[in-house]
Amino acid sequence: MLRAIIKTMRVKQWTKNAIVFAALVFDRQLTNPVAFGRTLAGFFLFCILSSTVYIINDIMDVEADRQHPKKKYRPIASGQLPIPVAIGIAAFLLIIAFPISYVLSPYFCIVAAAYFIINLAYSIRLKHIVLVDVLILSMGFVLRVGAGVSLIHVERFSPWLYVVTYLLALYLGFGKRRAELTLLSATASSHRKVLDGYTIPFLDQVIMMISGMTIISYSLYTFSAPNLPTNHAMMLTIPFVLYGLLRYLYIVEIEGTGNAPDEILLIDRPLQIAILLWGICVLAIFYLF
Template sequence: MALLKALRPLQWVKNGLVFMPFIFAVDVAWSTDDLDPLPGLLLKLLLVALAFCALSSAVYLFNDLMDRSGDRRHPVKRNRPVASGKVSVQVAASVMVLLAAVGLVVMILVEPWLGVAGGVYALVNIGYSLGLKQVVLLDAFAVTSGYVIRAVAGAVAIDVAPSPWLYATTGAGALFIVLGRRFAEVRLAGDAAEDQRSVLKDYAGPFINQLLMVSAAAAWLSYTLYTVEAANLPDNNTMLLTLPLVSFGLFRYLYLLNNSEQAEAPEQLIIRDLPLVLSIIGWVAASVLVLLLNN
């Protein structure tokens, strides 16, 4: 159980992003008139999602190995399996290498170019663990890139060229989530913020509030423009009908950042806050319905 905890399975929910291009690829990669390609496409996406689960867990193990000394001085992180000694350095390192190899091999087998996406993802996260996480703003952009790479990988897996708006929307939304986590970390840590994560001192004060508001506005605006400008979406702009659900999700997340004790763990909020979960499910259902009705 300690090893499973070290793999951080709750974080795997992020890998669902690889399916996003599939939803918006109706009439491009698949069609309601011809469902034969559907099983093959979904299998590819499932394999890519599982590969990212393996690769991301390898990255978390690498991060825990690098930070184990500092984590032992942290009131919460000292309970992590590697820092506490429940998972030995040798076991963590061995599993890390195995998972990274399996993840990259699966990606390459699905589509050779996915190996590049997986490699870039791994390199960015290694850089994050080795120092980028101590550099204000660069730390947030490094984490954000992981979300965008997942969306790109999903498009590559099903051989579609998604609208640049998909990348912009994914990036803006991810940056909002990441900066929201920094906001929550500063709020919950209080005066001890710098002791828990040195970069938090650079986010303290009005700065993080300004970043959060700008990123929220960017996420909302980019999605709005995506629904009306993307060439692969209905010309009658009916995708705008999904905007209230996206708006509610953004505002609900802002509310939780200011009021929830779990706000520094977005993956917890996404799977445990019922209104937020329902808004995500509603958005997926509404998007699919609009696309199918306009097919």
């Protein structure tokens, strides 16, 4: 039962919540122990909230998941985790998350509540609406960044990072939709209704458009944001971002995978190396020079 609960909470997908640290890192407060502690607490609270959303989503999608070639093995769909138990766990996690969020910061609690409400609306209705489904999921990443900002007193955080975050999330989201169409083929709409409104040629155009916008936005950030070093050293990180975007596109279109970006991040070595090198460069530029 415990293993089924942990699997349903999708602990592996907690990596998505690491973006809460964006404000801490890019505002050069990573070495501030108070700011770090508050952000770390916010990270774990978002992990609890995201796990609650996953549980609710699995409960609502139980019948569709049972028809899916992979999702049918999820604990709720397979019967390993009874639905009444799953409901009780979701309620317990919410009882923990929101009071602690408010104590940590009222503004953080508001952002966390907005994140939960948006994702609840997604699970109930919005995930069935073409384009809106990915737009809403991507908004969740922007709210994570905003949550990190609400936890500390920021002085040098650039709004450009909200734009880049949203575009990158859109890129990954539409890439996931393309991979699902490829994987499920003619039965795609029976597993996820919204896929009936997408086609691979359309998604290819959307992905190419958004990838170009992401690269341009990030490039503009590297030399126009007011908080960056005046020597424009941040521009040195552009090749790593470009490679990461192209690598994900290669995985989706050539290798035919990509339906779970968080899982790809954990197993694809070239992508991991690109992200690691990007992170090292960012830390060096902000904290050593």
